Amino acid sequence: VLSQDEVYQYLAALPDKDYADVVFRAESSRQQRVIEAFAEELPPHADRDAAARWLARQHLAVDPGIAEIYYLLAAPDDEIRFVEVNRLLPIPAPQDCRFDFVDFALDVDSLDYSLSVIDMTGEQWQNVVKGVLALPEGWSFEPHSVFRREA
Amino acid sequence: VNRQQAAFYRQSVSDWRLFQELRNRSTREACHELHYLQMATEKLAKAFLWGTRTPPRQTHASLVQFFRRIATSRRARDALQFTGQEQLATWIRAALPLAYTIERLAPDLAGDGPNAEYPWPRDMPETAPVDYDFAMMRELGNARGRQFIELVGRLLMTFESWA
Numbered sequence: 001v002l003s004q005d006e007v008y009q010y011l012a013a014l015p016d017k018d019y020a021d022v023v024f025r026a027e028s029s030r031q032q033r034v035i036e037a038f039a040e041e042l043p044p045h046a047d048r049d050a051a052a053r054w055l056a057r058q059h060l061a062v063d064p065g066i067a068e069i070y071y072l073l074a075a076p077d078d079e080i081r082f083v084e085v086n087r088l089l090p091i092p093a094p095q096d097c098r099f100d101f102v103d104f105a106l107d108v109d110s111l112d113y114s115l116s117v118i119d120m121t122g123e124q125w126q127n128v129v130k131g132v133l134a135l136p137e138g139w140s141f142e143p144h145s146v147f148r149r150e151a
Numbered sequence: 152v153n154r155q156q157a158a159f160y161r162q163s164v165s166d167w168r169l170f171q172e173l174r175n176r177s178t179r180e181a182c183h184e185l186h187y188l189q190m191a192t193e194k195l196a197k198a199f200l201w202g203t204r205t206p207p208r209q210t211h212a213s214l215v216q217f218f219r220r221i222a223t224s225r226r227a228r229d230a231l232q233f234t235g236q237e238q239l240a241t242w243i244r245a246a247l248p249l250a251y252t253i254e255r256l257a258p259d260l261a262g263d264g265p266n267a268e269y270p271w272p273r274d275m276p277e278t279a280p281v282d283y284d285f286a287m288m289r290e291l292g293n294a295r296g297r298q299f300i301e302l303v304g305r306l307l308m309t310f311e312s313w314a
Contacts, residue, residue: 030244031241031244031245034237034240034241034244035237035240035241037237037240038222038235038236038237038240039235039237055223058222058223058240059219061240061244062219062222062240062243062244062247063215063219063244063247064244064247064248065215065247065251088215088251089212089215089251089254090212090254090255090260090262091212092212100205100208101205102200102203102205102216103203103204103205104203104220105202105203105204105220106223107223107224107225107226107227108223108224108225109225114204117216119216
């Protein structure tokens with residue numbers, strides 16, 4: 001696997017036409033992942049775990065800033081809770097060391113769950129695990145499962 | 152659309168008009184165009200977010216969240232006349248890198264880096280936005296940038312039918 005610097009040097013040295021081809025093919029491949037993620041239909045009456053997996057796949061496909069998604073399992077039956085670790089978003093320290101969540105206002109066919117999301121950096125997530133920062137009242141980071149970008 | 156949404160929407164439309172006027176001037180200054188683009192998109196995002204259970208906070212950071220939510224919205228898909236959700240999602244996928252960059256144009260999110268309003272770095276300002284060569288301007292001139300502007304324009308025109 002090439003390092004980012006090696007990829008950069010390789011691309012910078014390519015003739016213009018070859019560069020355009022490479023960028024176009026890479027972008028097409030990424031777009032294809034989005035198309036596949038969004039073309040996959042959610043089965044009717046999918047359980048919460050299946051719905052969470054389906055939503056996480058779409059979020060990871062569409063947003064290059066999301067590194068991983070923590071799916072928090074301790075939640076009301078009709079709510080999916082995600083912590084989305086983002087490597088591009090400027091995320092200030094939360095007020096009083098406690099994060100707020102946002103309602104994702106889902107508007108999706110055959111989905112019977114609400115989605116609540118907290119964006120944070122990887123370092124902030126580590127601080128949540130250590131107890132330095134807190135999730136909203138009534139939230140717990142354990143137990144959780146994690147969704148990551150496909151290689 | 153509630154009153155808070157309507158207020159943010161009207162301001163967004165006004166900022167967007169000014170952004171378009173600045174783009175059509177014979178003498179263009181990047182910082183002003185980008186400032187109004189950032190303002191218009193931030194207020195569009197907040198107009199949408201005021202319609203959810205968790206209204207936006209004071210922070211400027213809302214645009215990326217907004218686009219992520221729109222990607223899965225049936226109403227937005229229909230209002231923008233996309234045939235499938237994946238078609239809208241690919242547009243959002245193309246728009247998000249620009250949204251991340253625009254989000255960082257606001258001074259409170261730019262840190263000591265370039266922003267569209269105030270000289271930087273904060274402690275010892277030496278570079279004025281008006282003198283700075285924003286790479287974002289070239290992005291907005293290419294196919295992806297034009298698509299981004301079209302997407303925002305279409306979202307503004309159809310706001311009441313999807314928000």
